[in-house]
Amino acid sequence: MENKINNSNLSSPLGARGSMTHKERFLATIANQPVDRPASWLGLPVPAAVPGLLEYFKVNSIDELKIKLDDDIYPIEVPYNFPPSNHIACAFKFAKVSHDDKPDERTLTAPGFFEDIDDPTLVDTFPWPDPALYLDVEASRRLAMAANPDYVRMGVMWSAHFQDACAAFGMEKALMVMLMNPDMFTAVIDRITEFYLKANELFYEATKGYLDAVLIGNDFGSQNGLMVDPDSLRTYVFPGTKKLIDQAKRYGLKVIHHSCGSIYPIIQDLIELGVDSIHPIQALAADMDAQTLKKGFAGKTSFCGGVDAQHLLVNGKPNEITAKVHELKQLFPTGLIISPSHEAILPDIPPANVEAMFNAINS
Amino acid sequence: MNQELLEKLSECVEFGKINLASPYPPQMKGMPGADEITKEALEAGVTPGEILNEALISAMNKVGQKFSENKIFVPQMLLSAKAMSASMIHLKPFFANGSVKRKGIFIIGTVFGDLHDIGKNLFSMMVEGAGWEVIDLGIDVKIEKFVEAVQQNPNAVVGISALLTTTMVHMKPVIEAIKSAVPETKVIVGGAPLSAEFAASIGADGYGKNPQEGILWLDKISA
Numbered sequence: 001m002e003n004k005i006n007n008s009n010l011s012s013p014l015g016a017r018g019s020m021t022h023k024e025r026f027l028a029t030i031a032n033q034p035v036d037r038p039a040s041w042l043g044l045p046v047p048a049a050v051p052g053l054l055e056y057f058k059v060n061s062i063d064e065l066k067i068k069l070d071d072d073i074y075p076i077e078v079p080y081n082f083p084p085s086n087h088i089a090c091a092f093k094f095a096k097v098s099h100d101d102k103p104d105e106r107t108l109t110a111p112g113f114f115e116d117i118d119d120p121t122l123v124d125t126f127p128w129p130d131p132a133l134y135l136d137v138e139a140s141r142r143l144a145m146a147a148n149p150d151y152v153r154m155g156v157m158w159s160a161h162f163q164d165a166c167a168a169f170g171m172e173k174a175l176m177v178m179l180m181n182p183d184m185f186t187a188v189i190d191r192i193t194e195f196y197l198k199a200n201e202l203f204y205e206a207t208k209g210y211l212d213a214v215l216i217g218n219d220f221g222s223q224n225g226l227m228v229d230p231d232s233l234r235t236y237v238f239p240g241t242k243k244l245i246d247q248a249k250r251y252g253l254k255v256i257h258h259s260c261g262s263i264y265p266i267i268q269d270l271i272e273l274g275v276d277s278i279h280p281i282q283a284l285a286a287d288m289d290a291q292t293l294k295k296g297f298a299g300k301t302s303f304c305g306g307v308d309a310q311h312l313l314v315n316g317k318p319n320e321i322t323a324k325v326h327e328l329k330q331l332f333p334t335g336l337i338i339s340p341s342h343e344a345i346l347p348d349i350p351p352a353n354v355e356a357m358f359n360a361i362n363s
Numbered sequence: 364m365n366q367e368l369l370e371k372l373s374e375c376v377e378f379g380k381i382n383l384a385s386p387y388p389p390q391m392k393g394m395p396g397a398d399e400i401t402k403e404a405l406e407a408g409v410t411p412g413e414i415l416n417e418a419l420i421s422a423m424n425k426v427g428q429k430f431s432e433n434k435i436f437v438p439q440m441l442l443s444a445k446a447m448s449a450s451m452i453h454l455k456p457f458f459a460n461g462s463v464k465r466k467g468i469f470i471i472g473t474v475f476g477d478l479h480d481i482g483k484n485l486f487s488m489m490v491e492g493a494g495w496e497v498i499d500l501g502i503d504v505k506i507e508k509f510v511e512a513v514q515q516n517p518n519a520v521v522g523i524s525a526l527l528t529t530t531m532v533h534m535k536p537v538i539e540a541i542k543s544a545v546p547e548t549k550v551i552v553g554g555a556p557l558s559a560e561f562a563a564s565i566g567a568d569g570y571g572k573n574p575q576e577g578i579l580w581l582d583k584i585s586a
């Protein structure tokens with residue numbers, strides 16, 4: 001990889017190199033310090049989107065594409081040997097119905113193991129998995145060591161304790177249990193949190209010295225507002241979030257917290273929980289446009305995301321994307337890692353729009 | 364007395380008090396819920412129609428209003444819907460024998476390719492609470508399944524939900540197939556990435572940003 005190249009010709013598109021390293025740029029951005037150009041992250045293109053991107057950019061892999069786009073964050077997925085998904089986000093088999101066991105196919109609403117259990121002392125009737133049996137410590141170390149140390153090496157932990165607690169009962173049941181039988185809800189979400197704390201410990205130990213940041217999070221927002229009231233989140237969900245954040249901080253890792261949707265009323269909470277950057281800034285969701293966030297939180301935290309993937313990146317023309325990125329740069333001269341408003345780049349985003357986005361970021 | 368029962372029932376539904384045993388909401392703990400009050404009301408001679416129209420529909424209307432203003436959220440709304448169902452159970456025999464009429468049949472599903480159903484389920488509950496009979500076809504609903512459902516219920520109104528830009532484009536062929544099978548069918552669409560303009564462009568008759576808007580539209584076309 002050729003990330004250390006310093007190139008004073010900042011105006012040349014794609015591949016222009018700034019005067020800061022990836023890490024310097026990232027750290028300055030989350031500290032709201034001046035940057036040579038905005039920090040950026042491509043995101044995680046879904047498998048169906050990959051062939052189109054590779055063909056358009058004439059590269060052989062997403063790694064090569066990242067070098068070409070010169071983004072700053074290198075995601076490292078947690079190697080988890082639990083077939084068929086082999087994905088830590090599918091570590092719990094709560095669903096009573098069979099469904100495709102892939103992160104994209106799990107549905108939080110299917111009736112779950114705890115659907116009819118209302119006695120918190122029965123929480124251990126579920127066969128809670130031991131992450132040590134499945135999390136591949138060797139592969140974790142190998143992957144982290146193989147990543148170019150110039151990048152911000154980010155563990156994709158998710159650790160979605162709230163979403164898993166929803167799946168544990170079936171989401172609708174879970175949200176009712178949260179209010180009607182909080183001890184039951186707490187018993188389950190605490191077990192899930194313990195699982196992630198243990199899994200993350202294994203991963204952080206294995207990757208010590210080779211990891212810079214982590215991505216954790218849960219979806220709390222819909223298009224128009226929070227799904228759950230802030231008070232309930234504070235009582236039942238954020239205590240676990242706090243533990244997960246504190247743990248990452250003990251390892252010196254920066255914490256990027258993900259939540260889709262409209263989450264304005266809990267941004268201050270996330271800041272107080274110690275989050276370094278808030279992702280993905282779903283620009284079209286209520287109160288989540290860059291202007292509103294700047295007004296409320298500029299200088300108080302940093303954001304990651306912001307380029308709308310619900311309309312602009314899908315239907316917009318490259319010049320409209322360029323204009324949006326310039327607007328974001330104006331609003332956030334620092335404090336924003338520019339990235340699509342959902343990390344999962346779907347196949348309906350034309351690669352030319354991705355190109356326009358990074359041209360504008362790097363120019 | 365009867366008026367008082369209707370008001371109490373309405374309050375139970377608005378605040379999600381399902382039955383006596385339910386500890387929620389805390390301020391109504393130990394009090395009878397929608398279940399018991401509906402039984403009591405029927406025994407006291409309140410008509411099922413009064414229960415539906417004067418308690419359930421009006422309470423769910425308030426719930427929808429508060430939800431659209433972000434004053435309550437999904438959990439509270441679910442509990443209201445649950446309280447409504449606890450009452451509605453007692454009305455089922457009257458729906459079956461025709462002594463109470465609902466506003467019509469509403470068929471709903473999430474478009475094929477899309478697995479999101481939290482919003483669709485909430486909207487279904489609200490539509491039921493607004494006095495409709497709901498047939499929920501589930502998620503990832505193929506065109507043929509929608510068509511079959513409208514053929515079996517030719518006077519039904521159809522709702523389609525999509526949460527992804529990659530699946531909202533599937534709505535147009537669904538609407539075309541529905542309308543070619545039963546031309547008079549009215550279709551309303553909703554979901555995060557949609558807009559009224561998009562809805563119009565694919566031949567939908569209505570669009571609801573939230574359940575409240577959807578129900579206003581349903582009331583308008585069924586009036």
Ligand code: B12
Nearest residue numbers: 219222342478479480481482522524527528553554571577
């Ligand atoms: C929860 C969620 C999930 C859950 C879904 C669980 C379930 N069983 O539904 C899970 C985690 C499984 C999931 C998966 C995915 N998701 Co998702 N998800 C969301 C999230 C955070 C909230 C959706 C939600 O439930 N909201 C709560 C309900 C109450 O609101 P609602 O659905 O909008 O419905 C309301 C209104 O729209 C309306 N309504 C809804 N339907 C209808 C129908 C009618 C007729 C009417 C009148 C009204 C109406 O009434 C409802 C109540 O107000 C959204 C974020 C967002 N902005 O919406 C992303 C979001 C929709 N997801 C997104 C993505 C990308 C995905 C995945 C592709 C990610 C991946 N690679 O794994 C997969 C796709 C799976 C699939 N094939 O469908 C993106 C879509 C972007 C795009 N380009 O369109 C979003 C927008 C997030 C983002 N940051 O951009 N997701």
